[in-house]
Amino acid sequence: MPPRSQDERPTLEDVAAYAGVSRSTASRALNDDAYVSTRSREKVLGAARELGYSPNQAARSLVTRRTGAVAVVLSEPESKVLDDPYFATVMHGAYRELSATGVQMLLMFVDSREDVPRTIRFLEGGHVDGALVFAPHQGDPLPTALRLLRLPVVYGGRPGSARRGVHAVDFDNRAGARLAVRHLLSTGRRRIATVTGMLDHPAASDRLAGWQDALVEFGLDPTGLSEAGDFTMPSGERAMTALLERAPDLDGVFAASDPMAAGAMRAIRAAGRRIPDDIGIIGFDDQPTLAPAMNPPLTSVHQDPREQIRHMVRTLMALLAGEQVRPDTTVLPVTLEVRDSA
Amino acid sequence: MPPRSQDERPTLEDVAAYAGVSRSTASRALNDDAYVSTRSREKVLGAARELGYSPNQAARSLVTRRTGAVAVVLSEPESKVLDDPYFATVMHGAYRELSATGVQMLLMFVDSREDVPRTIRFLEGGHVDGALVFAPHQGDPLPTALRLLRLPVVYGGRPGSARRGVHAVDFDNRAGARLAVRHLLSTGRRRIATVTGMLDHPAASDRLAGWQDALVEFGLDPTGLSEAGDFTMPSGERAMTALLERAPDLDGVFAASDPMAAGAMRAIRAAGRRIPDDIGIIGFDDQPTLAPAMNPPLTSVHQDPREQIRHMVRTLMALLAGEQVRPDTTVLPVTLEVRDSA
DNA sequence: TCTCGTTCTGGGAGCGCTCCCAGAATTCAG
DNA sequence: CTGAATTCTGGGAGCGCTCCCAGAACGAGA
Numbered sequence: 001m002p003p004r005s006q007d008e009r010p011t012l013e014d015v016a017a018y019a020g021v022s023r024s025t026a027s028r029a030l031n032d033d034a035y036v037s038t039r040s041r042e043k044v045l046g047a048a049r050e051l052g053y054s055p056n057q058a059a060r061s062l063v064t065r066r067t068g069a070v071a072v073v074l075s076e077p078e079s080k081v082l083d084d085p086y087f088a089t090v091m092h093g094a095y096r097e098l099s100a101t102g103v104q105m106l107l108m109f110v111d112s113r114e115d116v117p118r119t120i121r122f123l124e125g126g127h128v129d130g131a132l133v134f135a136p137h138q139g140d141p142l143p144t145a146l147r148l149l150r151l152p153v154v155y156g157g158r159p160g161s162a163r164r165g166v167h168a169v170d171f172d173n174r175a176g177a178r179l180a181v182r183h184l185l186s187t188g189r190r191r192i193a194t195v196t197g198m199l200d201h202p203a204a205s206d207r208l209a210g211w212q213d214a215l216v217e218f219g220l221d222p223t224g225l226s227e228a229g230d231f232t233m234p235s236g237e238r239a240m241t242a243l244l245e246r247a248p249d250l251d252g253v254f255a256a257s258d259p260m261a262a263g264a265m266r267a268i269r270a271a272g273r274r275i276p277d278d279i280g281i282i283g284f285d286d287q288p289t290l291a292p293a294m295n296p297p298l299t300s301v302h303q304d305p306r307e308q309i310r311h312m313v314r315t316l317m318a319l320l321a322g323e324q325v326r327p328d329t330t331v332l333p334v335t336l337e338v339r340d341s342a
Numbered sequence: 343m344p345p346r347s348q349d350e351r352p353t354l355e356d357v358a359a360y361a362g363v364s365r366s367t368a369s370r371a372l373n374d375d376a377y378v379s380t381r382s383r384e385k386v387l388g389a390a391r392e393l394g395y396s397p398n399q400a401a402r403s404l405v406t407r408r409t410g411a412v413a414v415v416l417s418e419p420e421s422k423v424l425d426d427p428y429f430a431t432v433m434h435g436a437y438r439e440l441s442a443t444g445v446q447m448l449l450m451f452v453d454s455r456e457d458v459p460r461t462i463r464f465l466e467g468g469h470v471d472g473a474l475v476f477a478p479h480q481g482d483p484l485p486t487a488l489r490l491l492r493l494p495v496v497y498g499g500r501p502g503s504a505r506r507g508v509h510a511v512d513f514d515n516r517a518g519a520r521l522a523v524r525h526l527l528s529t530g531r532r533r534i535a536t537v538t539g540m541l542d543h544p545a546a547s548d549r550l551a552g553w554q555d556a557l558v559e560f561g562l563d564p565t566g567l568s569e570a571g572d573f574t575m576p577s578g579e580r581a582m583t584a585l586l587e588r589a590p591d592l593d594g595v596f597a598a599s600d601p602m603a604a605g606a607m608r609a610i611r612a613a614g615r616r617i618p619d620d621i622g623i624i625g626f627d628d629q630p631t632l633a634p635a636m637n638p639p640l641t642s643v644h645q646d647p648r649e650q651i652r653h654m655v656r657t658l659m660a661l662l663a664g665e666q667v668r669p670d671t672t673v674l675p676v677t678l679e680v681r682d683s684a
Numbered sequence: 685t686c687t688c689g690t691t692c693t694g695g696g697a698g699c700g701c702t703c704c705c706a707g708a709a710t711t712c713a714g
Numbered sequence: 715c716t717g718a719a720t721t722c723t724g725g726g727a728g729c730g731c732t733c734c735c736a737g738a739a740c741g742a743g744a
Contacts (some may be wrong), residue, residue, distance in 0.1 A: 009468060012700065021723080022724040023725085024702085027701070027703090028722095028723090036721095040722085054463060054468070055467070056699085056701070057400075057468065057469050058404040058468075059700035060700080062731085063700090063702045063703075064703095067400070084430075084631075085427060087430060088427070091430075095450070095451050099450075099460075105448065106449075125397070126398060259631060262635040265637070289575075289601060290631060293605075294635070294636075295607070353729095353730055365695085366693070366732085366733085370732095377690095377692055377693085397731075400729085402732075404698095404732090405699050405733075406731085685744100686743105686744085687742105687744080689743100690740080691741090692739070693736105693737085693739090694736095694738095695735095696735090697733090699733105700729105701729085702728095702729090704727085705727105706723105706726105707725105708721105708724095711720070713718085713719095
């Protein structure tokens with residue numbers, strides 16, 4: 001064996017030679033397998049430290065057929081990902097949870113249909129051991145495509161093209177909406193409208209359903225009090241303007257997202273109505289940069305993305321460990337964060 | 343060679359056999375090397391498509407000593423990353439740019455000093471070919487640690503522990519601040535305060551310097567009109583309250599971030615002053631979810647993170663291609679987005 | 685026709701690791 | 715003290731790929 005030059009990375013062979021043992025023993029010591037004497041183990045660990053050894057991941061995964069990496073896939077149009085701090089939280093949380101288990105995180109964005117084949121090709125290319133997927137839209141082709149892969153996948157949120165038999169971790173959007181509307185009702189309001197998100201989005205339709213639940217259970221008629229937005233601020237403003245025109249007597253609004261609530265507030269103000277005196281308003285998501293910064297601070301339904309990602313990672317890890325996990329959707333609770341807007 | 347079972351991934355050998363050529367020829371065809379006949383190339387490409395072949399990245403990088411992956415490192419305390427849509431934009435932009443050149447993106451967060459050794463170990467472990475690093479704090483140990491690695495690195499923003507000889511892409515924070523203050527001056531305001539970010543952050547001190555520049559060049563005295571915040575909303579409110587107490591006659595504020603501007607607005611309102619009538623206010627970053635959503639919509643210094651990441655990726659790619667790029671800091675221009683707050 | 689240069693092809697080696705297996709060293713019971 | 719069980723070790727094979735090199739095929743010019 002030729003002596004290895006200074007600036008080349010040491011290999012397992014080098015560590016073994018330095019420790020005076022064989023390659024096999026060195027490997028066993030470093031991966032703490034059984035059947036290694038304390039003496040050898042210590043020599044190997046010492047040698048590794050001294051030489052600054054770090055295993056070549058490529059060589060390792062070539063033989064183990066494991067990459068030690070997991071993909072986090074965000075299937076959302078660009079604007080959504082950019083504007084929504086929820087995704088930043090998710091990414092950060094995923095990183096924390098994954099790196100705690102020694103797994104690397106690969107980020108992938110799927111902006112449009114054209115990105116799907118590339119993404120599939122990558123995922124089936126054996127670059128990752130599993131995937132955490134956020135693909136909330138009804139028509140999203142990704143979940144269908146993923147079905148055909150033999151790759152462990154856990155979804156964040158109910159996947160739009162939801163078939164049975166997938167692992168998913170969702171928030172209780174419906175209960176959250178009920179919570180918001182009941183709070184408005186409890187302050188004496190009776191004409192409560194809603195601005196919905198895109199209804200091909202399960203979270204949006206769940207929130208709409210929750211709003212309706214609460215009104216109906218109180219004996220109120222929801223007809224004509226719902227207007228569609230697309231989760232963005234301008235859409236909230238537009239929808240609210242329409243609602244105010246249609247039902248000038250309304251005294252409460254539940255917006256299915258915080259930015260839409262912000263838009264709605266502008267419309268309300270433009271119509272010369274006061275918040276919360278004339279109209280109470282509640283958002284959803286409790287975005288930490290937005291909701292408390294608004295004027296007045298926005299009452300909003302709070303969810304914990306960190307908790308969601310923790311569940312997702314735990315499930316994926318169990319799957320990777322070969323455990324037989326029953327495919328199911330875990331539903332996480334949400335709470336109401338009361339501020340000044342209602 | 344035993345026949346490969348249905349559910350195993352095809353290898354290059356399989357593709358070659360299917361196409362009736364050798365492994366070498368198949369490899370050349372797929373990597374479009376020179377010296378492959380059109381006939382063979384077509385047969386190989388057809389076989390690959392038919393078998394659903396995708397190369398084993400581990401095997402490839404074992405021999406090429408290239409991983410085809412780049413790390414994006416965010417060295418910021420958790421809260422900052424969570425709250426700042428800037429980072430979401432950066433991540434998304436980085437993904438776009440990198441995947442366009444066929445490079446995978448690995449995300450890493452460095453929340454605290456304890457994360458540094460783990461990060462270094464990973465980066466020197468040969469998992470990635472290079473790194474894009476955002477490490478803005480003065481005392482951040484990461485840049486120093488990275489110096490010792492033979493790994494191509496490009497910084498986003500002037501690295502805090504800035505030594506000469508690194509590649510970096512920064513925004514013109516100082517000019518941006520001047521722009522903001524000059525705008526306030528142009529509307530007749532003369533008592534213009536500033537709420538700064540953490541001053542161990544180069545961007546914060548540059549913005550402070552720009553504010554001072556503009557006042558001094560106009561013959562005004564900046565003394566006593568600056569108060570430190572930490573880029574967050576509560577800190578903006580606190581700083582503004584202090585400023586109003588100290589200088590009740592002030593008629594303009596330049597906040598070094600949008601959330602601080604939001605906080606400052608609350609303080610101004612709490613003091614019974616009107617925006618922009620009594621006091622004009624300008625932020626920095628032009629956060630798309632925040633600035634236009636505020637009441638009144640916030641005038642803010644606009645920067646384009648996408649442009650920054652594009653530059654960074656381009657530089658890193660040149661470095662990886664072995665080009666001799668002179669280490670230097672590229673400074674990108676910023677503009678003023680005028681809305682209603684000033 | 686034969687040569688020579690060019691284009692193209694296939695086999696072998698080897699990247700750094702893990703896993704298997706045979707055999708050496710050690711322990712322990714009888 | 716012997717023979718088995720147990721613990722430990724080292725060498726070989728091979729993961730799937732790229733790269734090198736020798737040689738085959740194919741022209742064009744003598």
